[in-house]
Amino acid sequence: MSTYALELKDLRKNFGKTEIIRGVNLAVQPGERVAVIGPNGAGKSTLFNLISGRFGPTRGEILLNGQRIDHKKPYEINRMGLSRSFQITNIFPKLSVFENLRCALLWSMGYKYTFLKFLSGLKDANERAEQLMEMIRLEKKRDTLAMNLTYAEQRALEIGITIAGGSDVILLDEPTAGMSKSETSRFIHLIKEVTVGKTLLTVEHDMGVVFGLADKIAVVVYGEVIAFDTPEAVRANAKVQEAYLGSSVADSQAGGH
Numbered sequence: 001m002s003t004y005a006l007e008l009k010d011l012r013k014n015f016g017k018t019e020i021i022r023g024v025n026l027a028v029q030p031g032e033r034v035a036v037i038g039p040n041g042a043g044k045s046t047l048f049n050l051i052s053g054r055f056g057p058t059r060g061e062i063l064l065n066g067q068r069i070d071h072k073k074p075y076e077i078n079r080m081g082l083s084r085s086f087q088i089t090n091i092f093p094k095l096s097v098f099e100n101l102r103c104a105l106l107w108s109m110g111y112k113y114t115f116l117k118f119l120s121g122l123k124d125a126n127e128r129a130e131q132l133m134e135m136i137r138l139e140k141k142r143d144t145l146a147m148n149l150t151y152a153e154q155r156a157l158e159i160g161i162t163i164a165g166g167s168d169v170i171l172l173d174e175p176t177a178g179m180s181k182s183e184t185s186r187f188i189h190l191i192k193e194v195t196v197g198k199t200l201l202t203v204e205h206d207m208g209v210v211f212g213l214a215d216k217i218a219v220v221v222y223g224e225v226i227a228f229d230t231p232e233a234v235r236a237n238a239k240v241q242e243a244y245l246g247s248s249v250a251d252s253q254a255g256g257h
């Protein structure tokens, strides 16, 4: 049986007659941090949509901790241990930071607790919400409505909501998009801290973030993974350099990352 946290086997997706994902194979070890990079339109979002169950594949298999998840519904995949962040769209703007985290926790506990155990569940959720708030460094904003947080704070809250359910595989879509340079470096640090021991997949355009965060990089070009390796090996990969025309990846090297 597979011991991979996530495994894609000959994964394919057609939209109409066009094959957008063209036989992707990828095996991610538990605890690995993987950045998925590639030119615009390469299929990165489609890949995330397939993994998280928004789309069903045309062919191929997706395994989460050895169990098939292709053709399961997003909430079923979530229950099986995969959580995806949608930038800040999981946040309830009119709830406080604490209430947002507590909601996420209760939602994830709801299926495990019977109604009669709900009250004790509530106590657990309160305690865990406090812990999570400290982890994402928003304890001073405990009672602030989410809509009144700064953008970077909202992104931190979103990460808190994403990890609240205890999933061991986390998908993040461009986690630092829209942040300033200093916010970005603080946020990379935060992501690393809160995902210790978890498997992380990010779609990312910012090469600084990619090289700061990833143990491995998957390079998607025209619906195929053309390289899956350590950042150093990917930088040196001739196929990758050709696909990027020596731009982003080489630039980040010149930038000293």
Ligand SMILES: Nc1ncnc2c1ncn2[C@@H]1O[C@H](COP(=O)(O)OP(=O)(O)OP(=O)(O)O)[C@@H](O)[C@H]1O
Binding pocket: 015, 020, 038, 039, 040, 041, 042, 043, 044, 045, 046, 047
């Ligand atoms: N629901 C859909 N129906 C038809 N075509 C789609 C659909 N979703 C994506 N595509 C097409 O699939 C291709 C891959 O798109 P996708 O969004 O996965 O690329 P991407 O690598 O995430 O791009 P970007 O970096 O610009 O976000 C594009 O040509 C896009 O037009």
